[in-house]
Amino acid sequence: MGARRWAGRGGATAVSLRRTEEGLGALASGGPSRARLCRVAAGGSGRRSPGMAASPPSGALGRRVLCGTEYATVRYVGCVPPTAGIWLGVEWDNPQRGKHDGTYEGTQYFKCTENKIKFPSTSTSVSGVFSKLRILALNQTEVTWTEVLLCAPGWPALEELYLTSNNIAVLERPDNVLQTLKLLDLSDNQLLDGNQLHLIAHLPRLEQLILRNTGISSIHFPDAGFGCKTKMFPALKRLTINDNKISQWSSINELDKLPSLRSLQCHNNPFMDTEKNPETLRQLIIAKISQLEVLNKSEILPAERKGAELDYRKIFGNDWLAAGGNWNPEKNKPSEEFLAAHPRYPSLCLKYGAPEEGELKGQQPLTLKNQLLTLTIKCPEKPEQKPVEKKLPESMTVQRVKGLLYRLLKIPGSELKLSYESSKLEGKEVELDNDLKPLQFYSIENGDCVLVRW
Incomplete structure (x- = not known):
């Protein structure tokens, strides 16, 4: 007897007992994991086939079944009025297979399990487990960072780890684990505090960090002063901080401290609203981060960098003079406040020379609208x-x-x-x-x- 589905959405279906009876016990527990949350379904023909069992096999609930080429797990055993007979509600491994929202004639028969992985509460021996695993995606699994670290010894060769949408709010230092990691995606977790990043800052091979929509409002590397490089994130080349709450340019200044940073994505942060002209905004970011080669997926060519740095040097020239800057090296002592706002300014003056007096005459403030x-x-x-x-x-x-x-x-x-x-x-x-x-x-x-x- 063929399986019968009800209209709707989900990852489950009801199939007749005879249809699935042969598949019971054919598979061990486990099997392929689903990629998204499945929902309920049930259904039946109401007509018993000749020789059909009057009751389900012993221990049917929770058993794995094979229907054709599709794997499933039995989630419901019983009647589905007004149909007659015994039915098995199964949850498909393939979430596209099911078509119901879990309710039939006002009755909800069963729910598919959420995409939640069960991790051990204490460290266990995992020597040799997944020894060749390179890429692991645990998105939307409700996994915590603590659970990740408990299992991480079993992933000695892991290079890419995706942990988006897991409500992770607290990080811990990954001592002696994840040392081979090259990419870490923590997007759509509410880290909020940028200092949380310091706990993962010493992963030696981390080249790409994705922090899209994590709620962070600032970035700071306290181990390095103005114009110096931090020891944190030593290998980080690509950083994504789109859709966050970064409102101060000081966080962009801090990114110049990253010794290996080459690519930055930073769309949809409040600091970008401080400059209405997108070209001027781009030039400011380029001038502030010396080693950047790609900004918001657009390559920075040498001519653009030179123009950005020359303009930056000229635009803030009057502020430099007012803060104690001087053409005479012996008298050139800009204030700490100016250096905090423009840490690259001294290096730009060394690179191109201090702005000449003629360049600064009649210089319009950056905030004025140009025609x-x-x-x-x-x-x-x-x-x-x-x-x-x-x-x-x-x-x-x-x-x-x-x-x-x-x-x-x-x-x-x-x-x-x-x-x-x-x-x-x-x-x-x-x-x-x-x-x-x-x-x-x-x-x-x-x-x-x-x-x-x-």
Whole structure:
């Protein structure tokens, strides 16, 4: 007799006793684990086949069964009115198989188990268990960090560990375990306190840390001062902190202390709302983290980094002078407050020289709105490249425009040459020949066309 399902959703079904009787006892306990929470189902034909057993096999409840090629676990044994006969409600290993929400005619017959792994409460001997396991996903299993550490000796070669959505709020130091781990995903757990990260900061091979939506509001590495590198996270190359509550730029300054950091994702944090222009925001982050190569999945090319650092050095030049900075090295003593807000500023002055007095005259505060120019970007020697319209601040330097165009047009590391055409100068191109000059220096106006060649 074939199995019969009721309409709905879930990971279970009711099948007739005869259908599953042959499969009882065919499998040991355990078997493949489900990927998501399953729900209930039950059902039946109400008609007994010839030779059908009048009662289920002894100990049927909880036994493993095989129906065709699908594995399941018996969760219910009994009647399903108004049908006649004895029925077995089974929970499929494959959650896509079941189709019911657990209630039939107002009666809920059984529930599928939650995706909860049972761990030992004390450390047990796990020598040789999963000795070659490289990747382990325990998402949405309600596992605690303590339980992870108890079982971690059984994963001596583990490289990737996924623990999302487990309500993990407290971490512990992983002494002598997880030492081979290269990737750790703690997304959608409410860690809240950024200091919790210090407890996992000495994993020697950890290259990627994913902390999406963990509630953290700050990041701090107290073992290193301004301009120094921390001993924490020595191998960390890729960090994801999207969708958190980081509101202060000081946390971004701290990331410059990570010696190996190369890639950062930081969308949807309050600090990003302090600067409305997305290009300026990107330039600030680039200038603050010296070794960064990829920001929010977009490569940082050398020309963009140079432009960002030169602009940063100039934009905060007056603040540097007001805080005790000076062109004379013997008198150059910026305040601790300034260094806390701009820890990279001294190194930028060493790299490019202190900003000249002429650069700082009439410098607009960063918070003032710059007039936006609507410009059309064209590539005259690349007809397949369609013109693009962009709004750029008139104070944006030629260097920063080039950095934008590298990403916008996906141009390889070739040297860009920019010029512009104006309706007031018909038939004439004006070359943008000084990377440090702003667009307004060249009298570019709304509606002008910037020409890009490489």
